[in-house]
Amino acid sequence: MRVAINLLTDDPANPSGAHWFWTRVIPEMATRLTGDEQLHLLVSPASRTSHSDYGPGDYGQRVRHITFPWSNERRNLRTASEHLYAPLRLPLSGIDVFSTLMAPIVRPAPGLVVHFKTLHAYTAPGSVSPAARLYRRLSYPRTARVADAIIINSESLRHEVLHYLDVDPAKLHLIPEAVDHELFHPGDAADSAEQATHALRLRYGVTKPFVLFVSSLWPYKNCAGLLRAFAAAKRELGDRQLVIVGPGRDGPHAAELAALARELGIADDVVWVGGVPITETVLFYRAADVFVYPSFNETFGLPILEAMATGCPVVTSNISAMPETAGGAALLADPSDPEAIGQAILDACGPSADGLREKGLLRASEFSWARTAERTLDLYRAVHARRGGR
Missing domain, CATH: 3.40.50.2000 (Glycogen Phosphorylase B;)
Known part of the structure; x- marks a missing residue:
């Protein structure tokens, strides 16, 4: 199984919460890969250095890069490349499952898993530029329709998705985010x-x-x-x-x-x-x-x-x-x-x-990135198994 993860939607100069999410989840998934499983990371020349230290000793075999021209420092060009270049490039790497935020116009891999992080285009429209808001409102319904699975991070988001989009509830998979306990802890000393x-x-x-x-x-x-x-x-x-x-x-x-x-x-x-x-x-x-x-x-x-x-x-x-x-x-x-x-x-x-x-x-203490990564990887495997049998 080869999974491509779209990391292009982050601006390398202004990393977002999505950047933090993936830099925690990808290493955890890499240590859990078995057999012929691989992760292929969609990066740009500007973002590659911030996604270069993942995986165990066989990193070069298990976690690889697929370089696209732009990430979110050039939003319009990045979006165009996702729609036009991904369907051409991902098949060359034999990608089985594509993990992304929005579905490209042409499906670039047999399996498609999307992460709905927010629905701010509907719930907080003022936080999104008019052009981005229009693009998302046009893309969300189609993405929900063609995705094999949709990852959400809360029951609240499930309610929003079902309210704003016509989507099969069975596609929604709740996988909470987590906290990095190696960084966020009270401290070792009393002072x-x-x-x-x-x-x-x-x-x-x-x-x-x-x-x-x-x-x-x-x-x-x-x-x-x-x-x-x-x-x-x-x-x-x-x-x-x-x-x-x-x-x-x-x-x-x-x-x-x-x-x-x-x-x-x-x-x-x-x-x-x-x-x-x-x-x-x-x-x-x-x-x-x-x-x-x-x-x-x-x-x-x-x-x-x-x-x-x-x-x-x-x-x-x-x-x-x-x-x-x-x-x-x-x-x-x-x-x-x-x-x-x-x-x-x-x-x-x-x-x-x-x-x-x-x-x-x-x-x-109930939330860990290891658990988030394990459940995400299991969902990729399930989508691959369903698509592989068709």
Whole structure:
């Protein structure tokens, strides 16, 4: 069985959550390959170096590259190559199963597995450019129709897929994402939080105890609601800062958030860190008094588990996939109600803190990339077996 995995949809200069997902899952799958099984990674010259260290000692045999001209740094050209070049190139490598986000116009392999990560073209259209939104709305229905299997990461996403698309429910396979426990853990030393705080003071100017938000600054992530909640609870929160970690991918919205902080009178208490390497976010989680994730829509909400795995109390929304991911180990609040978010923050910083830390560690331990990889590889095998018998 030869599986081709489409890694072209990530911009090498601005890696997304999908990049993190595959860099965790591919090595785990590589160690589980048997017989004549191989993984062929679709990369561009710009992205190849970030996908070059996978697999066990026989890496050269088990995990290989198929080079396409562009990845998402040239989105339109990348999309065209997926539709026009993939049906020509993949058969040359004898690909049996193609794993991708959108189905090419012509099927490039006998088996087709698609990963639906989000349906933001429908659920959060403002986070998607008009051209991308149109393309996705045209492509999703056809992709759902021709796919042999569709991987989703939550029951919430299953509900969205069935609501917006005409799809056979039997095609939907729930495979949750996971947390990297080698990176996200409370730390080996009792003073790990103090060490993290010292590092953040030196690197990013975080000088006080703080409430943490980690996410790209899209409107649906509801950083605006968090700013209002922080302002409402500021007196009871005492001498705490609000630390915002994440790139402002929507420039006008990022400017609106900064203006809102000034309007609310909390600008001096907000630290705009910007984007940081994912390996650095563990420092913020370890040092924070509470992590707040008040998004209006998530298909999984991986930062919830990352924070829990470090022993950080979590407050998140009571809608979409967030209660499902939190699994009873976070305080839930209405994301449209800043007063409710603020009260949950106060509870998480106070009487509920120890219980949330304990529950969060247990909840995060239920998710591993090894389990995600094993279930994904098993689905590839099942699709290959069905297609091979036709």
